[in-house]
Amino acid sequence: xxxxxxxxxxxxxxxxxxxxxxxxxxxxxxxxxxxxxxxxxxxxxxxxxxxxxxxxxxxxxxxxxxxxxxxxxxxxxxxxxxxxxxxxxxxxxxxxxxxxxxxxxxxxxxxxxxxxxxxxxxxxxxxxxxxxxxxxxxxxxxxxxxxxxxxxxxxxxxxxxxxxxxxxxxxxxxxxxxxxxxxxxxxxxxxxxxxxxxxxxxxxxxxxxxxxxxxxxxxxxxxxxxxxxxxxxxxxxxxxxxxxxxxxxxxxxxxxxxxxxxxxxxxxxxxxxxxxxxxxxxxxxxxxxxxxxxxxxxxxxxxxxxxxxxxxxxxxxxxxxxxxxxxxxxxxxxxxxxxxxxxxxxxxxxxxxx
Numbered sequence: 001x002x003x004x005x006x007x008x009x010x011x012x013x014x015x016x017x018x019x020x021x022x023x024x025x026x027x028x029x030x031x032x033x034x035x036x037x038x039x040x041x042x043x044x045x046x047x048x049x050x051x052x053x054x055x056x057x058x059x060x061x062x063x064x065x066x067x068x069x070x071x072x073x074x075x076x077x078x079x080x081x082x083x084x085x086x087x088x089x090x091x092x093x094x095x096x097x098x099x100x101x102x103x104x105x106x107x108x109x110x111x112x113x114x115x116x117x118x119x120x121x122x123x124x125x126x127x128x129x130x131x132x133x134x135x136x137x138x139x140x141x142x143x144x145x146x147x148x149x150x151x152x153x154x155x156x157x158x159x160x161x162x163x164x165x166x167x168x169x170x171x172x173x174x175x176x177x178x179x180x181x182x183x184x185x186x187x188x189x190x191x192x193x194x195x196x197x198x199x200x201x202x203x204x205x206x207x208x209x210x211x212x213x214x215x216x217x218x219x220x221x222x223x224x225x226x227x228x229x230x231x232x233x234x235x236x237x238x239x240x241x242x243x244x245x246x247x248x249x250x251x252x253x254x255x256x257x258x259x260x261x262x263x264x265x266x267x268x269x270x271x272x273x274x275x276x277x278x279x280x281x282x283x284x285x286x287x288x289x290x291x292x293x294x295x296x297x298x299x300x301x302x303x304x305x306x307x308x309x310x311x312x313x314x315x316x317x318x319x320x321x322x323x324x325x326x327x328x329x330x331x332x333x334x335x336x337x338x339x340x341x342x343x344x345x346x347x348x349x350x351x352x353x354x
Contacts, residue, residue, distance in 0.1 A: 013039070013336050016046035023084045026350070028343030029068060030137060031092040033057065033108030036064065038071055039336070040085070041343040045145045047336075049075045061103070061112040062120065069124035087350040089130045089342025090121060091137030098179040101131055107200065130346040134338055136173050136182055138331075139166020141341030142288050146333040153284035156331065157184055157271070159291035162199060163208040169282060173345070185212070189273050210270035213245035213293045220248055220263050230259035249295045252302050261305075264295055268306050272313020279318065279326055290331035297330050 021042040030037040033055060040049035051071050055064060076082045093106040101118025103109065121129045132140070139148075139156035148154035152171060158164035165184025167174040174181040185208035190196070195205030199214045209215055220243060224236055231251045235243045252260035275287055289307075296303035307330065315323045333340060 012050045012052065013047045015050060016042070016048050018048050018079050018081070021046060021048045023081070024350075025081050025085045026343040026346045027072060027085060027088040028137075028339035028341065028346070029088065029090045030134065030338035030342060031055065031064070031090070031109075032134070033093070036068065037336075037339045038068065038075075039339040039343060040075060040079070040081070041340060041347075043347070045340065045344065047340070049079060050339075051075070055109070057109055057111055059111075061109070061115040061117060064112075065117065065120045065124060068121070072125060085127070087128055087130060087346035088121065088125055089132065089137070089339075089344070089346035090117065091132045091134045091338050091342040092117065094133050094179065096131075096133060096179050098131055098133075098175055101129075104179075128346075128349070130342065130349045132173070132342055132345055133166075133175070133179070133182070135164030136166040136175065137339075137341035137345065138164070138290055138333075138337040139168060139182070139288075139341065140173060140345050141333050141337035141339075142166075142290065142331050143168050143341075144344035145340055146337060147288045147329060147331050148286050151284070151286045153282070154286040154288060155184065155275075155278055155282065155284050156288045156290055157275075159212065159289060159293040161212060161214050163212045164291070167278075167282065167284070169284070184274070184278060187274055187277055189270055189277075207270065207274040211267050211274065216245040216248055216263055216267055216293070217243050219266065220259065223259055223263070228259050231255045231257045232259065245293050249302060253296065253300070264302065264306055265309050268309025269313050272310045273317065275310065275314050275328065276317040279314070279322060283322065283326075285326060287326060287328045288331045289329070290333075290337060294330055303330070 022044050026041050028039045036053050036055050038051045039047045041047050093108050095104040097104055102116045103112050105113050118129045118131050135158050142148050142156055143154055153169045156166040163185030165182045167182040186206045188205050189207050190205035196209035197204050198206050198208045248260045251257035294303055295306045298304055311328055
């Protein structure tokens with residue numbers, strides 16, 4: 001866990017020389033609440049150009065699309081690939097209307113609600129635009145180039161402020177009739193009337209209410225308020241808290257703090273429960289954990305403890321052959337998964353039309 005959950009900080013990928021790239025090329029555009037990443041990717045998934053710009057949400061979606069189009073034109077001219085980029089992939093936060101090509105009401109982008117982003121982008125770029133939910137985009141990136149590249153099916157859970165998800169079955173993304181497919185963070189894990197609420201105020205008892213960075217903070221604050229002793233106690237005061245999931249991780253790593261370790265273990269347990277339900281419905285063979293909240297990842301003892309806790313809960317709740325046949329691990333593409341995923345999805349949609 002090297003950054004705050006849901007951090008948009010990214011130094012960008014190592015670029016491949018355009019001379020060694022294989023045409024055709026595809027744009028991957030990953031829109032977030034604070035930043036927009038644009039990557040130009042070749043046929044083999046190598047990034048030959050990358051730009052990141054501020055979203056400037058308050059200026060509206062039309063302005064952002066115009067800035068995106070200007071960058072696309074400049075990069076294609078500079079690299080000499082104009083006419084060799086048949087498709088564009090666009091990822092954005094939901095809710096959205098995928099068939100209609102519109103953003104509906106993404107909380108991170110209030111000035112962009114009900115905006116026909118696909119038609120606006122296609123008009124300026126003059127080529128087809130493939131449109132995905134941002135978590136599904138990350139899932140397709142991991143499926144194409146990352147931790148799921150040797151599999152036919154996989155589930156991705158993105159752990160950040162909330163819990164996102166992406167599901168791929170036999171090479172096809174599960175987008176859903178209501179553009180709500182693969183929203184794994186909203187599966188039910190606690191049906192009790194006193195179950196926790198998701199951060200957006202609804203969704204009582206859903207996975208996001210227990211296994212997101214927001215849930216880690218909320219459960220830790222509750223324990224501290226109830227009098228638990230912890231190195232984190234000093235972060236309370238004045239009605240405000242500086243507590244973050246990153247601070248919980250640091251307390252566990254640096255102080256072997258009992259409360260921090262307990263919270264991390266509980267988070268692993270809830271994820272194990274949610275993963276069991278998903279695997280029993282889909283049996284994908286691969287479950288990948290992405291997002292910034294990885295508690296240090298597999299190279300850190302705390303991250304490995306977190307992963308082992310998830311696996312142990314899954315083992316306890318599933319069948320032996322299902323456990324043995326399911327790989328659970330951390331994602332490998334990091335913050336690049338989104339733009340790589342939509343570029344790969346644009347490639348897939350383009351190949352369908354040939």
